[in-house]
Amino acid sequence: MANAARVEHAAVPCLTLAPPIEVLLVDDQRAILAGVAALIESEEPAMQVAARATCVRQALDLACSIQPDVIVLDVNLGGDDGLALIPPLLSFCTARIIVFTCLTDPEVRTRALSLGACEFVSKAVAGSALIAAIRKAMPPAG
Known part of the structure; x- marks a missing residue:
């Protein structure tokens, strides 16, 4: 009877994935919502769309109920x-707010940041700029 080969099993580190960045999208234009949602969903599992809002009331209700990590907000x-x-x-949740707009007036940017937005991204730039802003808005885990 041949000796059975002894197989050593190397310790395999357990990889734990960070939970996805939950994003609430707020824009009155459904086509924009659909496009930004598709962009964010292309980044799964790192981030995902938690919900979409098209008006102020809906945005407040959703922010309070789902407590997203990031809110992408149109002006x-x-x-x-x-x-x-x-x-x-900001009083209802701890989400970081990214203003995402086609407006380029420096006063709008200054106002957004002074009110508590952490980032200001133009809709005219590549989608990768919005993804980078979402990643930057989240503090490193650990």
Whole structure:
């Protein structure tokens, strides 16, 4: 009877994946929501769309109920001021807010950041800039 070969099993480190970055999208234009959602979903499992809102009330309700990690917020929400939404959002949740807009006025950027947004991204730039801003908004794990 031949000796059975003894197989040593090397210790394999257990890899734990960080939970995905949960993103709430807020924009009154459904086509923008769909495009940004597809962009974020292409980054799974690192990030995912937690919910989408098209108006101020919906954004506040969702932010409070789902407690996202990041909120991507448009400035113009069907005539409502998206920037005015920043303080109440920050009082309802601990999400980092990224303003994502086609407006390029430096005063809008300054106002967004002074109200508590952590990033300001133009809709005119490549999608990779928004993904980078979402990653940057989250503190490193550990």
